[in-house]
Amino acid sequence: MRHAVLALSLLATPAVAGVEEAITDHALSATDRFAEAAGALAETAGNDCTAEALRPAWNDAFDAWLGLAHLRFGPLETGSRALSIAFWPDPRGMIPRTVSGIVADADPIVETPEGFAEVSIAARGLFAMERLLYAEDLSAYAAGDYACTLAWAQAQDLARMGNAIAEDWEAFAETIRTAGEAGNDTFLSEREPRQAFYTALTTGMSFVIDQRLGRPLGSFDDPRPDRAEARLSGRALRNVTLSVEALRDLARALAPGEIPQTDAAFARALTTAGRIDAGDFSGVSDPRQRIVVEALQQQLVEARENAANEIGVPLGVSAGFNASDGD
């Protein structure tokens, strides 16, 4: 118990932090966790690919994904992996259309991993799998049905990408550690990894603010609960909470010193998230519940501003010069 208390206090107030901590404590542990969870999903699918059997392992894999989903540089960007794992938002309805189409055609491409890796990204990953596992018109499939093979293929594909990301991150960590050294064509100075992690932090926060919360919130006159993430499985709020926890952990790992304002804003946001009743954000249409979701969004905006002051400024990094300009 004493050890646990000591470990917790160390986590809350890291004596030394920075890029190495962001690599070791954050990125590598998150990529390992996802590889493990996606592997478990594939193993489950090998035994029983029906929806009911797969749902718990799918949820575990989704949980693990949220620990690294914001690391949108390096291995997650190779071969469109991040989008292939989590294709959302989907304003054009590409996923329902593609998944239904593949099932209707009973496309044999699902039978080999090589073939499946070539299918549309809208038929791959957690959200395409969510349709098979939760959509009323699809999820009642039986063990011998085509949909079962498709779910199995999706699980195998996720496991393959999870392993590849974890393996690539081991090598990528060394690329980060040798930033600025001769022969390193990826990170041309020691500052660039700081910039990359910081951009991942702020972009990740913006994604929660603008997409995960902003899309279902819509406007007061036109709330859009139907646009919530993972609407079918009802895990929109859980995704927000786990993302915010992961982003907070990245902020702590990366920060060169104490970040009391950022920590406080994250804590307020997580408390607020705990007060939201409907896990699928259906409450955004009810003014009394909506106000809580709006408060959460505002607290995350504050956390992002605080992180800019407490992390961006001391690290000497800010949002991309050209990326944030646009012309």
Next chain:
Amino acid sequence: MPTRRGFLTSLLAASTLPALSWADAGSPAYLGAAKGASGRFSLIGLGADASRRFAVPLPGRGHAAAAHPSAPEAVAFARRPGTFALVIDCAAGHVAHRLEAPEGRHFYGHGAFVAGGTILCTTENDMGSGAGRIGLWSRPDGYRRIGEVATHGIGPHDLLRLSGDVLAVANGGIRTHPDTGREKLNLDTMAPSLSYLTPEGELLDQVTLDPELHKNSIRHLAAAADGTVAFAMQWQGEAMAPVPLLGLHRRGSAPRLLAADDGEQIAMQGYAGSVAISWDGARVGITSPRGGRLHVFGRADGACTILRRPDICGLAPSADGFTATDGMGGVLRVTDRLAPLAADPGTAWDNHLIAIG
């Protein structure tokens, strides 16, 4: 108002002065605007090896520059909706002229020389009507405003001089007004086009895309020796759309759109910042600083090479491919991979890299 006699005298004076060339400014291969470590902005001349040949301070953040074809002179434009442009004497290292947009006009940030370098053309907004204009300025007459012609579209951004002094103009299609900054006022009805004009204002040709791509703003241009124009686009429609961001057009034929696979297109975030065609005309590249990507397409087969670099934006042809710049101080040699030519973390290179000559 200068007299005709005065105008001719100045023309004569210009032609009898010993003509300086880009060699007098250190023979730069490229021009780029940048923010330095001190936070100040400058226009910088770069050699093909990324060495710095000159640097002239700018009063604020720049957008693009237009290089004179022979004299060591560059016109640097403020970011839109700027109302001034600076003519920089790159040999002497100072501002030689300041161009003020006429009443009711503002610059969009790009310009090009025609008529053997004697006339500067600038893309402009007629704020009252929103109609695109090309402003014409006489260099031998101290960059006096001598007229303007219509671009036959809204929101002209980049423009290029093609052989025969034909102007290619990217009408982005987006109406803005300085009163509302960069707010886009007409997204539902926007109709971008690529116009081919004479400096006298004759519309020679105009290209538009299919109606479902009407929200794809045609913004930046590059030309190949055979007259093919590459146009880079910025998507104003819904996010996560795997729309093409690059097109090729040759007068007399239909435009050809180039795209990578859906995942890569979506990763570009609907935004191409710069476009360039390699000297041999075989490859065409676009950058996305938001997506941290450079896509290089083979013109023959349309195959895409994907290169990744955060905040990459400036792109220009080089001897063996392209040279690219980014917001983190990198100047990169682009072949089938990216290799650093220079890395200066204190410098943030702005949107465009302009090849001289």
